[in-house]
Amino acid sequence: MKSNNSKFPRVIIIGGGFGGIQLAKRLKDKEVEVLMIDRHNYHTFQPLLYQVATGALEADSIAFPLRKIFQHQKNFKFRVANVTQINSESNTISTSIGDFEYDYLVLATGSETNFFGQKEIEHYSMPMKTVPEALNLRSMILQNFEEAVMETDEQVKEALLNFVIVGAGPTGVETAGALAELKKHVLPSDYSELDFSKMKIYLVEGANRVLPPFSEQASRKAQSFLEEMGVDVLTNTMVDQYDGKVISFKDGKTIRTNNVVWSAGVKGAVIPGIDKAQIVRGGRIKTTTYNLIEGYNNIFAIGDVSYMEVEKFPNGHPGVAQVAIQQGQQLGDNLIRLINNEEVKPFDYFDKGSMATVGRNKAVVDLKFWKFQGFFAWLTWMFIHLLFLAGFRNKLVTLMNWIVNYFSQDRGTRLIIRRFNRQTMKEEAEAF
Template sequence: MLDDSKNNTRKVTDAICLPHSRFPRIVIVGGGFAGLALVEGLKNKDVQVVLIDRHNFHQFQPLFYQVATSGLEPDSIVFPFRKQFKGYKNVSFRLAEVKEIQNSINTVITDKGKLTYDYLVLATGTKTNFFGMEEVERNSLGMKDIRDSLNIRHMMLQNLEQAAITCDDEERDALTNFVIVGGGPAGVEMAGALAEFCKYILPKDYPEYPSSIMNIYLVEAMDEVLSAMSDKASSKTLTYLENLNVKVMLKESVSNYDGRVVKTKSGKTILAKNLIWTAGVTGDFPKGFDETSIVKGNRLKTDHHLKVYGMDNVFAIGDIAGVITDETPKGYPQVAQTAIQQGRHLAKVLLNTLLSKPSKPFTYKDKGSLATVGKRKAVADLGKFHFGGYAAWLLWSVVHLVSISGFRNKLLVGFNWAISYFTYEKSNRVIIRSFKRTKKVDAQYTSTQE
């Protein structure tokens, strides 16, 4: 079908070189849960699969907060694509960032060159949504990337070290206060991990001041945390957080943050030099789609076969896909299990399409929800069963450990969890690189080596 292999000396502005193949080419943009599930479904089939990602690794997002709070090292929850695809004879990986889709000529434009496709799948996920608050965006940190987690870790450790140096009480308060915005799973898990850091690590590492100096605030705009879960799970989670001395502020939202003072819409102020934003996400996809293909949340509108409206050979899966129906007016939940199910389903759809066979529409099967709140405490919604405590935490641990890519990574995470379970120790409290706020084009921040 498509052959870009004739010239091996192409320039960056020309076509990206790929192996010769006589089979239809399926280009997948994004190697998250959805993209990987699709690759798995297409491996060693009569198609040429090309995965494009701006990173050369898959990252296990549910454990970002543990990297941020020094519980795990980043290489424990990332796995190289090329290692993942070892033995996949029909799969190629290319490290590039997609800039634009030119569907009229079936072409993907990247920062490393261009390539053509027979079928295109967008699995690009989401990015942090600051709802237009530029100053908040400029002075806070999101948690959508492994580098964000490292930035949070370095910011936290540097500020704690600076707090030990300063003799100014107000400055010390600002350096040791943490504000987490958003009471969903990411915010709740981050708050719980920080609270345990404060309780078990701070007194040992910083005996010069009491652990009570470190205040953790969780700000949630709705009247409950974990609003997507059951009332029982929400109520238990609130109790767990309060027992960990997390100051939960419900029906409250941040209106501004200048890097030192957090202001809320009700007029409250919090002195803090640490603000972590988990309050919302928005779809993240390249140029090339008109407004008729975009729905609320900046997601791509798809039909029941996950095909983008108005396009014959372009599909969307995972967090970026908006399957809007009377039953799902807001689309399916933007969680890992949705992404994995859609990736597996689309593999069948594409293979059936090539064989001119009909396909069943996508239906989402909710397998339940889990969230952890510190050590040995979690909540679970599994169909009609809603429970919390140690049993829920054990289930959460098993599910996440099994889901991590690679035996080595499972071993590393399991070993770290075992040590932490018995000792509450976090051995990764080192500042490898200095954190400095540096504005980037995509409005994120990075740690810089000084």
């Protein structure tokens, strides 16, 4: 048992995502001891995972060592561990490296891929929420092309070349666009033995338009960008089954494919020990307006894993980085207020807008009073993503890659560093 020997209360933050980092930073130089626990020793910049999966960026340029962020924060400690249980009656958590006592506990665990209970789809399709998952997807795509070159059965070859991306949120749209660019500019010269007119990219969405949370103008434009680039967009289409070879939809349509990317939904990454009555839609945990989990007096949830119903957001806040960032900052201030017996302030989300990129010179940006698409939107998207990417080295390397990719129309990291193997991938994910 790691007790708190400091004279200050101990705040344990589970998760080093956007929310956890902001919260910990906000507690700098305050009279608390901060302990952050994450399964990884790095922060993942999830918005760019799709560029890792499609060979445009190195994994290492969108991951940033968590210890480095807090090098100069004296009241901060970090541990790499898997948290297995919250024991609220004893104010402790159980982890893969032992138990820890807390005075305040913050769940900043984010979200995980939601397969809606469909085990077969979970087994055969590729999620993309972590760096290892993005690298697995990159390897799988390239291995399937290597296999297609050798394949003589036309149907099997077709399945190796076809891609189906399920879910047309920003991740789905961006992945489909990046694959279309690979198909147009990169793959034909790498695999001159293959007929690329046979490679199809399908983007499948259950709603009636791509980017459902965006403005209709952005949706329309994103869809026309995708279609220009050769992506088949299937809206109002729900997946029925996928057995690793053929994906079938509720409307009876089927597509032969070995490559299904699953970006159709997320659910809160909940740790056992939280009262199940507080876990609501999307596996998120119900909190008060200052992120306290209902029914507890010292356990909080922020970001994707939290569910806060307010007038402006009757179904909870969107699962985006900005909500996590702002909740982390706000909770940091509120924790200090709580400790000082001051009144806490309710969270009020300031929506800075949304954006998604489809391809070269093609992006959509929705701001509150201004919606624009095309080249300037694409520049804005790049600028904002560079701005939020942690660390000078990462920004610089990412910018260099983008410049080279832009002028060469190439994607330099099409490497199978570790072979993808469905079995070992699943074991690896479960082991930790």
